[in-house]
Amino acid sequence: MAPRSGPGLLLTSALGILVLDCVTGGQKTSTLIFTKENTIRNCSCPADVWDCDYSLANLMCSCNTVLPAAVEQASYSDRLTVWFTDASALGLLLNFTLVRDLKLSLCSPNTLPSQYLAICGLRRLRIRAEARWLVPEQSLLIDHSREGEPRENPVGFPGGWQMCMYVSFLDMALFNRKSSLKAYSIENVANTAKSFPHFSYFEAFPILSNKSYVVTFIY
Numbered sequence: 001m002a003p004r005s006g007p008g009l010l011l012t013s014a015l016g017i018l019v020l021d022c023v024t025g026g027q028k029t030s031t032l033i034f035t036k037e038n039t040i041r042n043c044s045c046p047a048d049v050w051d052c053d054y055s056l057a058n059l060m061c062s063c064n065t066v067l068p069a070a071v072e073q074a075s076y077s078d079r080l081t082v083w084f085t086d087a088s089a090l091g092l093l094l095n096f097t098l099v100r101d102l103k104l105s106l107c108s109p110n111t112l113p114s115q116y117l118a119i120c121g122l123r124r125l126r127i128r129a130e131a132r133w134l135v136p137e138q139s140l141l142i143d144h145s146r147e148g149e150p151r152e153n154p155v156g157f158p159g160g161w162q163m164c165m166y167v168s169f170l171d172m173a174l175f176n177r178k179s180s181l182k183a184y185s186i187e188n189v190a191n192t193a194k195s196f197p198h199f200s201y202f203e204a205f206p207i208l209s210n211k212s213y214v215v216t217f218i219y
Helices: 009-024 054-060 068-072 087-094 170-175
Strands: 031-034 039-045 062-066 076-084 096-106 118-120 124-128 138-141 166-171 183-189 212-216
Touching: 031 054, 031 087, 039 054, 039 068, 062 068, 068 087, 087 096, 087 118, 124 170, 166 170
Parallel strands: 031 076, 076 096, 096 118, 096 124, 166 212
Antiparallel strands: 031 039, 039 062, 118 166, 124 138, 183 212
16 A cells, blocks of 8 residues: 555644644653763753663753763752762762752662762652662652742852752662651751761751751651
């Protein structure tokens, strides 16, 4: 049978384009960052990519190789997805970075140490340890908003630090188990180092004497 041609084919193509536009038109682009072969790739994606599918990410998304210093100075007001293979690489990408909506996907069978990842301004967290457990993605909402309070903006400090009034600490060992995400928050922390004397992260945490903090532990 000869292939269709003429007005019928044009109409079918037009309908296909219209349907595709309706499906994708309301979606926002999101940022995907992953490390691969000792390089860091920063991608802008029009739709979610299946976890840890590097080839599909390079095909669907607009990706660039970036230097570690460029990632350390970044902040993210929209969705951010990070694919990682070890805790040290994740710490390099995210420690004390401002991220509102974060998804973390472990892309290796590695067992992660019980160490903490510090995130500023985190509102929503999703995790997936696909390489280890065949379990659904887990999600956690963190709502510390106070009525009439403006959205927090990052304040830069020497050495790449970013000040934030809301800091969340993620225990990386949570990727080693199947238990659901839990969070515990402590409000009105005036001095983080004195309030948590045995928590070494706060020894270098930049402090503003006239501010109080909300500290959340996610485990």
